[in-house]
Amino acid sequence: MPEPTSDATADEGAAADDDTETAPEVPSIDLPSDAFDAVLDALDGRDPNDPLRFEGFSVARDDGGYVLDPADGDRQTGVSERELHEALDERAPAVTDWYAFERVVGEFGPRRAFLRWLEDADGATVATRYAALAEGIERAWGELKITATVTDRGERRYDVRHADDAGVPVDELDRYDDPLDARELVKLDEKGRYRPLKTAPSLADGWVFPDLGPRDAYEAVEAIYPATVANWHREREGELDVSHWRETMERQSGIYGVVKTWDRGEGHEHVDWVAEACCDDSQCLKRREWQYDDETDLDVDGGDGAFPCREPCSVVVSAARKWTRLESERPRTYEFELTPSEKEQVEDIIDAVADGRIDEIREADTKEGANRYRTRFLRAKRFDDEGNLGGVPTEPDETGDEE
Amino acid sequence: MQSLVIVAHGSHLNPGSSAPTYDHADTIRATGAFDEVKTGFWKEEPHFREVLRTVEGDEIYVVPLFVSEGYFTEQVIPRELRLDGWDVSEWDSDGLSADQATLVAEDIDREVHYCGPVGTHRAMSDVIVRRAESVTGDPDVGEGFGLAVVGHGTERNENSAKAIEYHADRIAERDRFDEVRALYMDEEPEVDDLPEFFESDDVVLVPLFIADGYHTQEDIPEDVGLCEDHTEGYDVPTEVDGTRIWYAGAVGTEPLMADVILERAADAGADLGTALDDVRETTRVATGD
Numbered sequence: 153m154p155e156p157t158s159d160a161t162a163d164e165g166a167a168a169d170d171d172t173e174t175a176p177e178v179p180s181i182d183l184p185s186d187a188f189d190a191v192l193d194a195l196d197g198r199d200p201n202d203p204l205r206f207e208g209f210s211v212a213r214d215d216g217g218y219v220l221d222p223a224d225g226d227r228q229t230g231v232s233e234r235e236l237h238e239a240l241d242e243r244a245p246a247v248t249d250w251y252a253f254e255r256v257v258g259e260f261g262p263r264r265a266f267l268r269w270l271e272d273a274d275g276a277t278v279a280t281r282y283a284a285l286a287e288g289i290e291r292a293w294g295e296l297k298i299t300a301t302v303t304d305r306g307e308r309r310y311d312v313r314h315a316d317d318a319g320v321p322v323d324e325l326d327r328y329d330d331p332l333d334a335r336e337l338v339k340l341d342e343k344g345r346y347r348p349l350k351t352a353p354s355l356a357d358g359w360v361f362p363d364l365g366p367r368d369a370y371e372a373v374e375a376i377y378p379a380t381v382a383n384w385h386r387e388r389e390g391e392l393d394v395s396h397w398r399e400t401m402e403r404q405s406g407i408y409g410v411v412k413t414w415d416r417g418e419g420h421e422h423v424d425w426v427a428e429a430c431c432d433d434s435q436c437l438k439r440r441e442w443q444y445d446d447e448t449d450l451d452v453d454g455g456d457g458a459f460p461c462r463e464p465c466s467v468v469v470s471a472a473r474k475w476t477r478l479e480s481e482r483p484r485t486y487e488f489e490l491t492p493s494e495k496e497q498v499e500d501i502i503d504a505v506a507d508g509r510i511d512e513i514r515e516a517d518t519k520e521g522a523n524r525y526r527t528r529f530l531r532a533k534r535f536d537d538e539g540n541l542g543g544v545p546t547e548p549d550e551t552g553d554e555e
Numbered sequence: 556m557q558s559l560v561i562v563a564h565g566s567h568l569n570p571g572s573s574a575p576t577y578d579h580a581d582t583i584r585a586t587g588a589f590d591e592v593k594t595g596f597w598k599e600e601p602h603f604r605e606v607l608r609t610v611e612g613d614e615i616y617v618v619p620l621f622v623s624e625g626y627f628t629e630q631v632i633p634r635e636l637r638l639d640g641w642d643v644s645e646w647d648s649d650g651l652s653a654d655q656a657t658l659v660a661e662d663i664d665r666e667v668h669y670c671g672p673v674g675t676h677r678a679m680s681d682v683i684v685r686r687a688e689s690v691t692g693d694p695d696v697g698e699g700f701g702l703a704v705v706g707h708g709t710e711r712n713e714n715s716a717k718a719i720e721y722h723a724d725r726i727a728e729r730d731r732f733d734e735v736r737a738l739y740m741d742e743e744p745e746v747d748d749l750p751e752f753f754e755s756d757d758v759v760l761v762p763l764f765i766a767d768g769y770h771t772q773e774d775i776p777e778d779v780g781l782c783e784d785h786t787e788g789y790d791v792p793t794e795v796d797g798t799r800i801w802y803a804g805a806v807g808t809e810p811l812m813a814d815v816i817l818e819r820a821a822d823a824g825a826d827l828g829t830a831l832d833d834v835r836e837t838t839r840v841a842t843g844d
Binding site: 260262263332335339340346348349350351374378379382383386393403405406462463465466467470 | 567568604605606609611626630634662
C-alpha cells in the first residue's frame with residue numbers, strides 16, 4: 153500500500169557528498185526578472201505601512217523609493233530600484249519562493265496546499281526546502297511518485313510517474329508534457345481492460361511527465377486521481393464532508409432506489425461485506441472514511457490511503473443494487489457430493505477470482521486448485537448437461553429434462 | 556474567473572463513453588473563453604458529487620451533456636451537485652425550453668448557473684445536420700437524401716420524443732433534405748422499419764445520443780438491419796430493402812457539439828468573446844475530396 157513519505161526524502165540521484173554530516177547545500181538562485189517585476193507590481197500602490205513579507209525580511213514602498221527591513225539587520229530606507237534588485241537577488245531563494253506560491257501556484261486551496269505539501273510537510277525554512285529540492289523531494293500519491301525539484305531560477309519542476317518506474321531513465325518511458333494526456337493513461341490497465349474506478353490500484357506504468365510546472369503537476373494528479381486532492385485538502389482543514397452508507401443509499405433514486413431496502417435494521421454485516429469486497433486497499437487506494445452511519449462504524453478496516461473516500465462511490469452503489477436483489481433470496485439446502493479435495497478446490501477457485509490471481513496460475517500447474525485444467529476436469533466430472541453442479545437443479549421443482 | 560463544468564453520464568463498462576465529453580471540453584478549452592473547463596460524471600470520476608470542489612472560478616456554468624430534459628437533468632444532477640432550493644419549476648420548461656437556473660451549490664457555497672441539456676437547444680439541429688455532412692463527407696448533403704433523427708421513445712422518458720420531434724421539425728422546415736422523419740427505438744414509428752418511411756434512395760440515420768455505446772453500436776445497427784450481429788460491423792452506406800442507409804452513430808461525438816455547450820453557457824450569461832465563431836470554424840467539415 154503506497155503511503156506518503158512522512159518526511160522529505162532527498163537521497164535519490166544526489167550528487168554524493170563525502171561529508172555526510174554537512175547539511176545539504178542551498179542551491180545558488182538567480183533572481184529572474186518576472187519574479188522581480190512581480191515584487192514591484194505587488195509593492196505598487198501598496199500601503200507603505202503594510203510591507204510585503206518574505207522569509208527573513210520585508211519590503212515596503214516609501215516616498216523616496218523602498219524600505220528594506222531584514223529580520224537580522226538594520227532597516228534601510230530610501231533604497232533605489234537598482235539597490236532593491238541587488239538586495240532581492242542576494243535573497244533570491246526567499247523571493248522566488250514567494251513568487252512561486254503567490255503568483256505561479258495561486259490561491260486555489262487544494263492546489264496550493266498540495267504543492268506546498270509536496271515540498272514542505274513540516275513547515276521547513278526556505279533554505280531547508282531549497283536544499284532538499286535541489287536534490288529532489290519525492291512523494292507518493294496513490295501509485296504515483298512525484299519528484300519536486302527547483303531550477304537555478306527558483307522555479308519548481310515536477311516529475312510525475314508510476315511508482316514502479318522509480319529510477320527508470322526518462323528516455324526509457326513514454327514521455328508526456330500535457331497533463332490532460334493523463335486521461336488516456338488511466339483509461340485501461342496494463343492488460344488493456346477498462347478501469348471504471350480511477351483509484352483502483354491498477355494504474356499502468358511505463359510513462360512519465362518529466363518536467364511539469366506547478367499548475368500542470370496538479371492537473372496531472374487531478375486527471376489521474378480526480379478530486380483526491382480536494383478531498384485530502386478538506387480533510388486537512390477538518391472539513392471533510394463524509395456521507396455514510398445509510399444516508400448515501402437513502403439519497404438514491406431510479407434503479408438504485410432499491411438499495412435502501414437492503415438495510416433492514418438488522419445490523420450492518422452486509423455493508424461490512426461490501427466494504428471488504430470493494431473498498432479494501434487491494435481494490436481501491438482511497439482510505440474509506442464513511443461508515444454505516446454516523447454512530448455505527450463498520451467492522452472492516454478503512455485502509456491506509458493518503459486520500460480519503462468520503463462516501464460510497466458509484467461502483468459501490470451499482471454493485472449494491474445487484475446485491476440487494478441477490479440478497480433478497482432465502483438460503484436453501486442443496487445436497488452435493490464432493491471429495492475433500494474438490495471442496496478445497498472450489499474454495500481455491502473463489503479465492504483466485506476474488507484476489508485477481510487467475511492470470512498468475514500457470515497452465516500446467518495442476519497443484520493449483522484454480523488451474524484451468526483442474527477446473528475443466530471438475531466441470532467435466534461434476535456438472536450435468538445443463539451446467540448444474542452435482543446434477544442438482546437450482547430450482548427444486550426443476551428436473552433434469554424439460555417437460 | 557469564469558468556469559465551465561460539463562456533466563455527462565459516463566460508464567462503468569464502456570471506455571469510450573467519456574470520450575465525447577473530453578473532446579468537447581478540449582475544443583472549448585482551446586478557445587480560451589473559460590479560465591477553466593472541468594468535466595464531471597455520474598458513473599466516472601470526478602463524480603457529480605465531487606466535481607464542483609475541483610472548480611476554482613466564481614462564475615460557474617454547468618452544462619449537462621444529455622439529450623433531453625428528464626430524470627437526470629431534473630433530479631439526479633441537481634441533487635448530486637447539491638443545488639440548494641432546486642425545483643424543476645426553476646426551469647419553467649415545457650420539456651424543451653429549459654435554459655438556466657442560478658442557485659447556490661451547497662458543496663462549495665458558491666452560485667452556479669445550471670443550464671438546460673445540450674440536446675434540446677436549438678443549435679442542436681445544426682449539429683444533426685453537421686453529423687449528416689460528416690458521415691456522407693459532403694458539406695452540402697441534402698438533395699436526394701432523407702434524414703432520420705432517431706431516439707428512445709417515451710418509454711424511458713417522455714421528453715425524449717419531444718426533443719427528437721423538435722429537431723426533425725426544425726430541420727424539415729429548412730427544406731434542405733428531401734424528407735425528414737423522427738423515428739424511435741421503442742415506439743411507433745420504429746427505426747426497425749426505416750425503409751418504409753422514406754421514398755429517398757439515400758437516408759442518413761442520426762441517433763440523438765451523446766456517446767457511442769450499446770444503443771448506437773449494437774441495438775440500432777441490428778434493429779435497422781445494417782448487420783445481423785454488431786460484431787460483424789457494417790458499411791456506410793449499407794443498403795437495406797432498397798434504401799441506402801448512411802448510419803452516423805451518436806450525434807454527440809460530432810465536434811460541433813462543443814458549439815451547443817457554449818450556446819448553453821452563453822444563454823446563461825457567460826462571456827464567450829469570439830469562441831462561438833471559433834468553434835464553428837474549427838469543427839467544419841472539409842469541402843471536396
